[in-house]
Amino acid sequence: xxxxxxxxxxxxxxxxxxxxxxxxxxxxxxxxxxxxxxxxxxxxxxxxxxxxxxxxxxxxxxxxxxxxxxxxxxxxxxxxxxxxxxxxxxxxxxxxxx
Amino acid sequence: xxxxxxxxxxxxxxxxxxxxxxxxxxxxxxxxxxxxxxxxxxxxxxxxxxxxxxxxxxxxxxxxxxxxxxxxxxxxxxxxxxxxxxxxxxxxxxxxxx
DNA sequence: GGTATTACTTTGTGCTACAAAGTGTTTAGT
DNA sequence: ACTAAACACTTTGTAGCACAAAGTAATACC
Numbered sequence: 001x002x003x004x005x006x007x008x009x010x011x012x013x014x015x016x017x018x019x020x021x022x023x024x025x026x027x028x029x030x031x032x033x034x035x036x037x038x039x040x041x042x043x044x045x046x047x048x049x050x051x052x053x054x055x056x057x058x059x060x061x062x063x064x065x066x067x068x069x070x071x072x073x074x075x076x077x078x079x080x081x082x083x084x085x086x087x088x089x090x091x092x093x094x095x096x097x098x
Numbered sequence: 099x100x101x102x103x104x105x106x107x108x109x110x111x112x113x114x115x116x117x118x119x120x121x122x123x124x125x126x127x128x129x130x131x132x133x134x135x136x137x138x139x140x141x142x143x144x145x146x147x148x149x150x151x152x153x154x155x156x157x158x159x160x161x162x163x164x165x166x167x168x169x170x171x172x173x174x175x176x177x178x179x180x181x182x183x184x185x186x187x188x189x190x191x192x193x194x195x196x
Numbered sequence: 197g198g199t200a201t202t203a204c205t206t207t208g209t210g211c212t213a214c215a216a217a218g219t220g221t222t223t224a225g226t
Numbered sequence: 227a228c229t230a231a232a233c234a235c236t237t238t239g240t241a242g243c244a245c246a247a248a249g250t251a252a253t254a255c256c
Contacts, residue, residue, distance in 0.1 A: 001135065002119065004112055004115070004116040004119075004136070009112070014102055014105050014107070014110060014244090015244075017102070017105075018100070021100065021102075025193045030202095031202075032203090037099065041245070041246055041247080042202095042203075042204070043204090043205080043246065044244070046203075046204060064253090067203095067254070068202050068203065068204095068253070069202075069203090070203065070204090082194065083194070086190070092115070092184070092187065093187055093191070095119055095122065095123045096122050096123075096184045097184075111212090111213080112213090113213075113214085138214085140215095140234075140235070140236095141215065141217090141235085141238095142213070142214050144234075145213080145214085146213090160234090164222085165232060166232090166234065166235095168235090197256100199254100199256085200253100200254085200255080200256100201253085202251100202252085202253085203250100203252095204250080204251085205248100205251100206247100206248085206250095207246100207248085207249095208245105208246090208247090208248105209244105209245090210245095211242105211244085212241100212242090213240105213242085213243095214239105214240090214241095214242105215240090216237100217236100218235105219235080219236070219237095220233100220235090221233085221234095221235105223230100223231085223232080223233100224230085224231080225229085226229090
């Protein structure tokens with residue numbers, strides 16, 4: 001039986017799940033790109049990013065070329081956590097197909 | 099790009115997702131079986147079940163053989179909604195693997 | 197100098213997951 | 227007959243978000 005308690009609560013939320021999915025698909029994302037892609041408000045997006053950062057799932061790199069730019073990426077721990085999360089999704093999918 | 103807004107909020111919650119997954123895997127579940135399988139409190143479980151019932155995703159059949167028994171099952175709408183939900187999960191998985 | 201951009205922070209609201217404890221009915225045990 | 231247990235709830239309360247809106251500070255462009 002599936003162990004639903006393994007569904008990392010930090011990732012299993014629409015906002016953060018979408019962020020994690022984007023970060024997993026491309027190496028680096030700027031704040032503005034995430035924002036326009038996900039159509040989130042500044043406050044909402046930064047809150048989720050900080051939550052993921054505090055969990056050690058996301059790295060933050062501030063740069064100052066012309067305009068300030070902040071780049072976000074998955075850490076190794078983040079990639080691992082996301083991969084574990086996806087494994088649970090896979091189990092759910094397998095069950096749903098039976 | 100994945101349309102995360104299609105992630106049915108009623109299903110995308112740990113408690114209800116686990117319920118829906120069980121209901122999708124087997125035709126009928128008694129309250130007690132769901133409870134012991136998911137290790138939820140009565141109040142929590144019944145609340146989620148009623149939420150799904152109100153959404154039209156779950157049917158409730160009360161029976162009175164010896165002990166009162168209530169059996170829960172997916173409706174057609176529930177099966178459809180779950181299938182749509184799984185389709186989004188599949189997209190997320192596909193992205194995560196790239 | 198004034199406006200726009202970037203990346204925030206602050207504040208507030210409203211929802212909801214979840215637990216704990218209580219209710220009413222029925223059946224099993226002695 | 228009386229007690230205890232099982233079943234399916236309901237009620238109540240709390241704590242924790244998600245999310246939006248508005249404000250802040252620094253820099254760049256015209």
